Amino acid sequence: MSLLLHLQQQLSTLSRYHSSPSRIVVAYSAGIDSHVLLHALWQLRERHEFELSAIYIHHGLSVNASIWQQHCADVCAALGVDFQTAKVTVDLSIGKGLEAQARQVRYAKLVELAPQNSVVMLAQHQDDQLETVLLQLKRGAGPKGLSGMAEYFSRTKPINSYQQVHFFRPLLDISQAKIHAYAQEHHLRWHEDDSNKNTDFERNFIRHDISPVLMQRWPHFAKSVSRSARLCAQQQSLLDEVTLEKLDNLRIQKHILSVKGLLALSESWRIQVVRMWLDERNIISPSQAILMQLSSELLAAADDANPVIRWQDWQFRRFEDGLYVIPLAQEITPDVRPLALSLPVGLPNMLGVLSLCSHKASSKQRNVLPVDNIEQYPVSVEFGGFSRRFTPHDAHHSKPLKQWFKYWRIPPWERSSIAIICQQTSVIGLLIKGTFHPSKTVSVEHTKKCDEPVLSYYIQYQSNPE
Incomplete structure (x- = not known):
């Protein structure tokens, strides 16, 4: 032909x-x-x-x-x-x-x-x-x-x-x-x-x-x-059909798999399912040896353990019944960064920028955290120090941050990237994945929209600064 x-x-x-x-x-x-x-x-x-x-x-x-x-x-x-x-x-x-x-x-x-x-x-x-x-x-x-x-x-x-x-x-x-x-x-x-x-x-x-x-x-x-x-491609296609069925039954969320469900599978099926899961996200699968480590060192670990398996630019993590695969990121060490007017503060690991603004600087801002009395009580953004107490706007009592993080089911590896907004020694808000969570002392209404702010100042978040 x-x-x-x-x-x-x-x-x-x-x-x-x-x-x-x-x-x-x-x-x-x-x-x-x-x-x-x-x-x-x-x-x-x-x-x-x-x-x-x-x-x-x-x-x-x-x-x-x-x-x-x-x-x-x-x-x-x-x-x-x-x-x-x-x-x-x-x-x-x-x-x-x-x-x-x-x-x-x-x-x-x-x-x-x-x-x-x-x-x-x-x-x-x-x-x-x-x-x-x-x-x-x-x-x-x-x-x-x-x-x-x-x-x-x-x-x-x-x-x-x-x-x-x-x-x-x-x-x-x-x-x-x-x-x-x-x-x-x-x-x-x-x-x-x-x-x-x-x-x-x-x-x-x-x-x-x-x-x-x-x-x-x-x-x-x-x-x-x-x-x-x-x-071989035809056989692999048949195998993929069955693997996808098993994978779909293990999804807790889109990118989180059930640890208990994975442990119920045979070792061979477990590896096959994880490979497909990684392939869905265009993540290069680790070696067979690392995938076998996954069962003994991470999936079967104690509930209160925090095991990690790393390869190339990725890592397997476990939290509660969930298996996660996340990019490797530089560890964020405890830090304190003062916030001052017209001096934006860059957050670590390219998490964005925080700016302290007056209500005259910009209008119609959304997702902001109002503050007041900055001349008397300076404002800072901090990382680490989870023993400090915090009262969320919808709570009736305060608890240490680490207890709130556990209550909110935030995985341990995400906690170090939470920006803690402080005024003097008080925690007035948290920035979690780009969203402000104000304390009970902050007017919640003004965190949603500041067309005509009652308070004099607010903190603004910018995810992708130019």
Whole structure:
């Protein structure tokens, strides 16, 4: 079957995943694979009634990157295809490999740029799938890893969480030999990435030193591996259906799982459910060893314990019957920061900014904490010191803050980030997740709206200062 006929069939297959897209975007790199995909789709665009565009991601990792960018622009101009380009930065200081980090920032930018109701086409082919499966075997992967690259997957846009970008790999059953034949038939020109010959990269080592030997011995080896990957993907899909049912039964809240429910599962199912839970939030799962630690060191810990399991930028925490996964954050140490007029105070860990304002400084402020007599009784924002007593506006008596936090069921790791607003030695309010909770001594009505404040001053919170 010709590459063009195969691609035509794949466009029809796409309807299994996605209603006919009004726009197809090619992730264009100036290499032969994406150039062939772009050209073939260009030939089919009118028959299948879709708009075609291309995006080039400039990683800045090669001195030739700008040359490749211009080549992509020229090809798209000649075809009459809309073209877009964007630069990204690959930060190697975070400890990930160059290939993995470049791939991560590339996909993130594609998700950001892809228009609504579009499908991003990726040009990976059968030989790429072979390399992927061999790499997964080398890493000791299970069925999910041995499924290789998925034919179709989705990512959520970072700004509009309800909008998704869909990716499709229509050439996974096409060999690179067919891609080269198509390029020669249509007299296409392309650029080779100079890093593709560097066998220090694992994928290049397999491509140049391993795959040719396997293909010489077994000419249909790539096709067989592709079929095995597809079978593994089918089995994984069935497993995911059952796992999702178990996961849904364990949800206390959207991102919190029941500890008792997890402990009722077998070790294998427990690990499977947690992996899916992490995958839902695009969190890279920890190693099998860490996931096995989860049962013995965290889930089975005493009720009054505060265990932590960390990996990369994440941590598992437990509170009451809830299992949480949260980002690692710098510990907030006890601190006192005075509040003065016209001198905003930045809160630690990028929690926002507090400002002490007069009623003349701004009007119609919401979510504020009124204060008075600041000349006689200075105001400060403090962290730590949970033994101090506090009387919430809707309570009849005071208790130490730590008892209120326990009563309000605030997890221990969130308590250090609560800003305590003090006037002299009295706690007049708390800032919890961006919302003020005034004491009984503060007029509650004025915390909701200050169109015409009765009191002279108020504290204002700003979450994202410019």
